[in-house]
Amino acid sequence: MNDYIIYFLVTLFFSSLFAMGGVGSAIALVSIFPMLGQSFNLSRALALFVNTSSTFSASVMNFYRGVLDFKFAMPLVIAVLISTPIGAYLSQFVNHKILMWMLVAFLLISATLMLFYKREAKTSYTKTWVLYAIGLGVGIISGMLGVGGGALIMPLLVLLGFDAKKAAYAVSFVIPFSSLGAFITYLQFVKMDWLLLADVTVAALIGGYIGGKIMHFKLSQAHVKKLIGVVLYLIAIKMIIKLL
Secondary structure: HHHHHHHHHHHHHHHHHHHHOOOOOOHHHHHHHHOOOOOOOHHHHHHHHHHHHHHHHHHOOOOOOOHOOOOHHHHHHHHHHHHHHHHHHOOOOOOHHOOOOOOHHHHHHHHHHHHHHHOOOOOOOOOOHHHHHHHHHHHHHHHHOOOHHHHHHHHHHHHHHOOHHHHHHHOOOOOOHHHHHHHHHHOOOOOOOHHHHHHHHHHHHHHHHHHHHHHOOOHHHHHHHHHHHHHHHHHHHHHHHHHO
């Protein structure tokens, strides 16, 4: 029981923090859960379902608010629905240490983008095939690592010239699909602890609500994202020390 309480509190903390920054917490949880003693496979499955649960409400809200551009979002949705299960399936044939190093690289890239990324387009690619390419590439990586992929998709879209606000709504709509598709694939070869899954899911939902409330009334999202960037750097350093 003490273990479930620890996982609940850890998930609650990171879900609250990342919700304040408007991003999913899977990228942190998939790194933290193995440090708490879980297998990397189960950690990825848990983190993906947490991401699905915590980002689903934002997708529904954007849909009902009428701010979602379906024509823009659907190529990304189609691409990640195809590629994330492929990435999740392929992950079982890749050495876990290699995957852990890939996750470290993902953490460092995401942290750097959180800290230094400016919403400024460098080019002007606005073709539909680019959306499919981004979705397929990021989907395979996120499926293999057990992360949502939004931290990479969003900057790529903006840097390629897509409207930042439209891209943000599209990414929030895409992430539940990418996370759920990979999660279902992991269930084929991961022995799921359903009680633990329920435990961290409830914590993530509560954390998402708390984080959203705090961000709305108290904090600047830009400052929170910088804090998240620092946290991701610290997690990456901890993983590097463990891997070495």
